[in-house]
Every structure is written in structure tokens, then in C-alpha cells.
Amino acid sequence: MVSEYAVEIFDYLYSLETKYMPNPRYMDDQSDLDWKMRGVLVDWLVEVHTKFRLLPETLFLAVNIVDRFMSVRVITLEKVQLVGIASMIIAAKIEEVFAPSVQNYVYIADNGYEQKEVLKAEKCILEVLNFDFSYPNPMNFLRRISKADNYDVQTRTIAKYLLEIGLVDHRLMPYKTSKVAAASMYMARMMLKRGDWNDNLVHYSGDYTESDLIDVVNALLSYLTEPVTHEAFFKKYASKRFLKASIIARKWAHETVGAGANAEGW
Template identity: 35%
Template sequence: MAQRVRASSQHNAENLFMPVQKALRVKPANGKRVVLGDLGNKSTISQAASKVLTSNVCKEKPKPSFAKVKKKCNQLQNTEVKENVIVKQVKEKPLPRFPTSMEVMGRLPSENLCQNFSQMLLNIEDLDAGDVHDANLCCEYVKDVYIHLREIEEKGAVKPMYLEGCQITGNMRTILIEWLVQVHSRFQMMQETMYLTVGIIDRFLQAHPVHKSKLQLVGVTAMLIASKYEEIFSPRIADFSYITDHSCTRAQIREMERCILKVLSFNLSFPIVLHFLRRVAKVGDASTQLYTLAKYLSELSLIDYDMVHYPASQVSAAAFALALKVLDFGEWTPTLQHYTGYTEDHLMPVMKHLAKNVLRVNEGMTKHTIIKTKYASPKQMKISTIPHLKSDSLRTLAESSS
């Protein structure tokens, strides 16, 4: 430490009196510099320089005047006064008061507040608490996901009777969707692809009406887009052209694909019935038969033009509630009401529509029976042929809708 202080003091002295050293440089007596003779820890300052150093160091500094001392004292007093004022302001400032629990709840949105109170009063079980160890179920934010889906479906809702004034009628739409159900089965695609196809068709025709001669082209292209969105291996454009007996060429399908995506602004993330139906089935602890019947009722709504304006969440909840009634598996519980957001009274108009569709298919009042044939297979548990669908309660519910 002493060496460091000594070295630094010597370095400072050299920096301070550098001009003196430059002025008083003395050459060696020989005229030549001895090798490493001038380097080392020895001081290289001459006698003349040392006299200047001693004279500058020993010289006393002039004493400051009385006016300067008084000015300095006033500055110190002003700073002390300011510090005292700041300290007083800090002491006088009241401490922040933490809000109470009721005040915090008052700031929450009314929907979340009602949901929290209903969950406390009705003692609703948290059905996602047991899925903590399964990362695929996303139990931490699954409720937020379904709230977001409900917001999306409100923004992208389909208008009722949107085909009025167009060349395409509701019956044409039904024929197209029935044919697409057969194409969907032929290609063995996922269930989500069929629902997304119908959603694309309705939203495109609502915003961009086309001539009836292009309706099949719209349907095929919508299924192509949906298969790209949902399937792992999507059928090729040539496959869709072949399925139409080449009435829709590959160039026409590509052109219509660009048109549909442009009209929809590439937005294909709207919710479908299956998204909500799986959630309702988990809440209701549904059996395989109950879930399959709810799927059958939901798929019948695809070909019903009068039901295009019902949101997917309401259709799924109504299909599950009607399946509970048909199979006599229970009633619409407060837990189902809490997680779906619908009471049985809200679901009753949709349940009547679904019961009417079942009655028309069973009694031959319509020739559109492709979906009934599809669910009559053993793969679908022959759910469309069960005797419960011919009960008097279902008939009464269907007749009350007209």
C-alpha cells in the first residue's frame, strides 16, 4: 500500500510540474545517454527543477477574503434549509393506504365479479384443478382460452338469412353441404375440417355473394383451405378437381382460394362447435353415447340454413342439453350453467330447432339424410337409429318450435 501511495504521489508531482521538466532538460555530460542509465526509480529532476519544486510547495497560499467566506457560509445555510424542507415534506406525506378486498373486487369487470360470486355461492368445483400435471390441457389458462373464443365468435358472427337477395338459396346451401359431407368422408378427414369448411362458406358468401354456377367451386375451395388449416396431410388440388369430375379446374380452385382468403383477410381462427362441445362434455362428465349423440345433433345443424346465426357455443350447449333430455341422463346443472354461460331458458330456442331437425329426418319430411346415414354406422354407435330419438318428449319439443 505504501508503495502504491508513493508511486502515485510521485506521478502526480511529475504531472503537476511537467512544464518545468521540459524547460529544464539537461543533457548528459558525455553528450550520449548511458544505456538504461536514466531509467529506474531514481529521480531524474535536476537541481534547478528541485529548487522550483521546493519553492512552489513551501509557498503559502493567500488567505481568502472575508466576503468570500461570508458567501460560502450563506450557500451552506441555504442548502441546509432546502434539505430540512425536503425532509419535512417527506415526513408530512401520508403513507399509501392499501385497498380493501371489496374495493379490489369493485374494480374488476362485472362479468368476472358475478362469476366469482356465483362460484363461491354455488360451491362450483374447479374441474381443471386435477389437470395440473398434464401440460397438453393447459389448465392454468384454459378458462381464459374459452373466454377469448367467446369474444371471437361475437365479432365474427354470421347474420341470419344472409342469402336474401342473392341467386343462391338456403336449399342450394343445404345440397352443397350434404355433398361436402360425402367428400369429407371420402377423404377421411378430421371432424374439425368439416365444421371449418361450413364456417368459411357462410362467412365468404355473406361478404362476397357469387353466382350460383360457382357455388360448388366455393365449397370445394373452402374445404381445401380448411384441410390445409386442420389436416396433417391435406389432399391435393388435383384431388379436389377430380372429385368434381373436373368441372372445377385446378386453376379455378387456385383463383377462388386467393379470393376467399382475401375476403376473409386470412382470418380462419373462428371457433367451431366442436371446440365448445368437448368442453361441455368434460364438465358434464359425458359418456361415449351421450357425447356421440350431442355430435349428431350438432352436425344436423350444419345443413339447417335457419340456424346459421346461432353462435357455436350456444349450439354445442343446446345439443348437449337435448342429449341429456333424450337419454334421460340428468338435467342442466348449475355447474354446466357456470362453465357454459347459458341457462336452460337461453338454450330452449336452439333445442327446439335441433329437435325439429331430428323429427324431419326420422319421419322422412326431408330428403337430406346423409348425416343420419353417416351416424347410423357402427363406427358412430348407430346413434341416429336409437329409439330415444322417437320419443314423445322430443316430438313435443319439435312441434313447439313451429
């Protein structure tokens, strides 16, 4: 981002957050689906995203599209993967320089849908969401906080893993993405003993203090101390490419606070 306009740009992104948040209770209106099925879908989207080596922004936007769409439309079980594919296609067209073809997605979905079905689903989602995808991507917030962390690679990688927990675990859905990004950096620094959450970090996080972040940190801790349920997501971040972030984070969570503990009093 252009540094001289950074403050204005982020003020604008913060102002958009609430507008593009999905309904965190939308599953109440979905007769065929539940949160576990949604988690399976997102885990599969993580796998697809990894295979295509797409940008992080594409994955976050794709999941936001899925959730916003299902906040206003009831989806049958046999169509849920189709919604995921179409959402990823839309996100890739927005974020990527070279997006995979529709046929690539059809193939990776084991040819479960015809190309015309995917295109029809894409058109439907675009129309239902009014072609409005000015989503304030959480990667922008994380990168800004990284500036105050001297762009430390390991801290940012673990924070990115924690941030992506907000994709697979619906319990993070009620929180603004800027807050989840701040809590992810806060927690990653704690794991690596990188020092206090100082005034500089508070500023670059969007003015989130330690006390502001405790509820999100507790939600992340809850996920980390539970058994692995999203295999593709865990394996992605257990790789050398991502510095074994998922292994480090889960080990730390169990050793430091134990299953069922919380962040109060740290």
C-alpha cells in the same frame, strides 16, 4: 388445451363468436341461390369430409368459410360447388396435419373444375376474408362440456350429430356456436336420460341455463321431426361408427314430442 389456461382460452373464444358469425340473411342478396341449394352443398361437403376422414374441426370451419364468403359476395349457381371445394381446402390446410391435395378435390367433384380454377377460388376467398380464420370452432365448446359429462362417448356422439345439424340447417345460423353446442349436449343427455342440467354443466357450457337453451332446442327438434333431406349427413350418423346417432335422435324426437311440438314445459 392447456388446463391451467383453460378459463382464459375459452373467454377469448367466447369473445370471438360474434365476429365470425355469417349474416343469417345473406341469401336475400343471392339471386341464383336459395337455402335449399346451400343445404345440398353442405350435405355434399359432409360426404367429401367423410370420404377423406378429416377432423370434425375441418368441416365446421369449411362451412363457416362458405357462409362468411357468401355473406359478402354474390355467387352464381355454377360456382357454388367451387366455393365449397375451395373452402374445404382452406379449412383442411388449417386444421389437418396431412391435407388432401387439390387434385383429390377436383377428382371427387367429378372433374367439374380445373385445378387452376380451384386455386383461383381459394386465393379469392383468402383475400375477401382477409386471411382471417380465427373461428371459435364449436367442437372446442362441445369438448369442454363433455368434461362435465365425464366424457361419455354415446352422449358426446349424439351431441356431435345435433351440433352438425347447425351446419346443414340454416335456421341455426343466428345462434352462437357455443349455445348450439350447449343445447346439443343438453338434448343428448335428455335423450339418454343422463340426469338434470346441473350447475357443473351450466358452468362448463359457458353459463347457459336450461331456459337459455330452449330456442335452440326447439330449432333442433324442428329439424329432427321433419323428413330427412340431407342424405349424406343422415347416413354418416346412422352408421355403427357413429353409434347410429341420427336414428336414435330422430326416433326419440318423434316418440317424445311428435312432429311440430316444442320444448316448452319439459
